[in-house]
Amino acid sequence: MIKTARTSHKWLMRFTGLQFILWALTGLYMVCMDIHFIHGESLTRAEAQTLPLSDIRFSLAELLQVYPDASNIELVTLLNQPVYRFRSASGQRRIHLISARSGLPQSEITANQASTIATAAYTGNGELVSVNPLISRDARGQLRPLWVVTFSDAASSTLYIEQQSGRIIRHRHNYWYLFDWMWRLHIMDYDDGENVANPLLLILSVAGLFAALSGALLLILRLTAHSVRSTS
Amino acid sequence: MRLVIALWHKWLALIVGIQLLIWLGTGLYFNSLMDSAANITTRQAVQHEAYLPGIDLFPLNQLQAPAPIAAKVIWVLGNPYYALYYNQPSHNYFKQERLLFDARSGKSWQITPALVSRIASLAYSGDASAQQPRLLSPPIEDLPRQQNPLWQVNFNDDLHTSVYLDALTGHVVKYTNDNQRFDDLMFTLHFMDYTGTGSFNHWLIIAFATMTAILSLSGGYLLLKRSVITKSSKTGSHHTLQVSSTSSPEIMTLTTPPDTSIFNALARQAIHLPSECGGGGTCGKCILRCSPDAPVSEAERFHLSSDQLKAGYRLGCQQLAGDNKTISLL
Known part of the structure; x- marks a missing residue:
């Protein structure tokens, strides 16, 4: 019995052992690193400039006369001035920025403005290294031009700023990329880490479960052997 | 080690x-x-938004409220409201500081239980009836991360569906069952x-x-x-081992690959040495007697005294059959 338990534990672990080590080490990294830190939430400051409502000289009613199909309307401070930010159905849901002081449309965020926005929000101690354009797609699959602003800190902190809205939509640093790889190794999906239900993980989990159960049996046999001996 | x-x-x-x-x-x-x-198959989207032009809006700059960080026009069942934000949590389940105003009157506003009931029913496609909304404060059992108060509306279905709605706006935050x-x-x-x-x-x-x-x-x-x-031998060469026993006068001859442990070679003949670890060298139980010049492993040095080693006592799992000619079981 004990020999069978030992032999199966040994052979199953020869097959799954490396993945056990990877599960343990990647899991350890993921539980040790605060998930909000990994998401880069600490890369930008939480406090923001307040927006005195009396500053609004171009009213919502006036805005609606020009953009009757405006939706998701919000009022924010962008580059030190209050702006209306909204989508318009007729403009293929593109995002508009209109000054709430003058009512003038604001052009898309330039590289210079993006570095101003990023530097103002950034909490780290690195210097701004580069501002590069990037075209990505949003959740609806629409093209979304971005500015990629990189800082010179040890984690290569990078902020992604949406050109249409001036919003910081993504925070990245090396810990995030490392976490992403830990996750892929943990769920054994090496291409994009999006599929937990992959057959490789299934095979290793089942084999791993048997490997662990044989180990548990071995442990029980050894511990009970002890107690039998000490009571006799 | x-x-x-x-x-x-x-x-x-x-x-x-x-x-x-x-x-x-x-x-x-x-x-x-x-x-x-x-x-959750009984989930259903609620249409809150309506057409803004034509609605007589209260001017934002006349609201009786401290300066916010941001303001939004939000909709609840076809009516517009101003939401003023005083913090920017990175997740909605973090504590939110907001004020809500009726966008027509400019008066402070908050959802009523009756409206919460209506939204919850619209958000639920099943046939079961709904219970009265309850305003819960965190911690909320179903949603441990949530730091804001939420309305809970429970449905009398088999899966005990609960719909959670924003305390101020009545927007659906989460379903569970x-x-x-x-x-x-x-x-x-x-x-x-x-x-x-x-x-x-x-x-x-x-x-x-x-x-x-x-x-x-x-x-x-x-x-x-x-x-x-x-590791077991694949060479096919065999080694002969004489096995005597203190409990019986018979001497047994055993043929085995030379690089098998004595523990395993004996086990194949249904002779099971005492063991807790199954031949791993950790329990020190499979003691037998070899020639005093048999090699000594680290495990044997750990488990056996130097007198025992000198007298030829060894562990069966540590000795290769090929290193021994005669052994004696205790």
Whole structure:
């Protein structure tokens, strides 16, 4: 019995052992690193400039006369001035920025403005290294031009700023990329880490479960052997 | 060294063993049994938004409110409201500081229980009836991460569906039912979140993950070391071993590949030496007597006294058959 338990534990672990080590080490990294830190939430400051409502000289009613199909309307401070930010159905849901002081449309965020926005929000101690354009797609699959602003800190902190809205939509640093790889190794999906239900993980989990159960049996046999001996 | 590691391996396995099986079991569940998209089939989108032009709006700059960080026009069942934001939490479940105003009158506004009931019914496509809305303060059992008060509307269906709605706006924040609660339980087990923090960054799981990392690395080390001792012969050459016993006068002759351990060679003849570890060199129970000049392993030096070693006592699992001509069972 004990020999069978030992032999199966040994052979199953020869097959799954490396993945056990990877599960343990990647899991350890993921539980040790605060998930909000990994998401880069600490890369930008939480406090923001307040927006005195009396500053609004171009009213919502006036805005609606020009953009009757405006939706998701919000009022924010962008580059030190209050702006209306909204989508318009007729403009293929593109995002508009209109000054709430003058009512003038604001052009898309330039590289210079993006570095101003990023530097103002950034909490780290690195210097701004580069501002590069990037075209990505949003959740609806629409093209979304971005500015990629990189800082010179040890984690290569990078902020992604949406050109249409001036919003910081993504925070990245090396810990995030490392976490992403830990996750892929943990769920054994090496291409994009999006599929937990992959057959490789299934095979290793089942084999791993048997490997662990044989180990548990071995442990029980050894511990009970002890107690039998000490009571006799 | 190996024996110390084997000891650690055993005791760490005892501590983390059950959780390790839980990790594997729940991991297998996430891999092949969980289908979160199919958990809640009675979910239904609520159309809140209507057409803004033509509505007589109260001017934002005349609102009686402290300067916010941002303001939004939001909709509740076809009526517009101004939401003023005083913080910018990175997740909606973090504490939110907001004020809400009726966009027509400019007066402070908050959803009523009657409207919450209406929205919950619109958000639910099943046939079951709804119970009265209840305003819950965190911690909310179904939603451990949530730091804001929420309305809870329970439906009298088999799956005990609950709809959670924003305390101020009545917008649906979350659905749950018994399917979802079961998945949540699996995550609670996988993340060892037995205190209900809603997170996997806590000391208990860090402690267990550290011990599991040591457990698996020590296992890897033992596997590599043991592979050397117990590798079986493929050469086909055979070695003859004389086995005597203190309890019987008979002498048995045993033919075996020379690089098999005596422990395993005897086991093949149905002679089982006493053992707790099954021939791993960690328990020190499979003592037998060899020639005094038989090689001495680290495990034997650990388990046997120097007098015993001088007298030829050895461990069956540490001796290769090929190194011995005669052995004596005790």
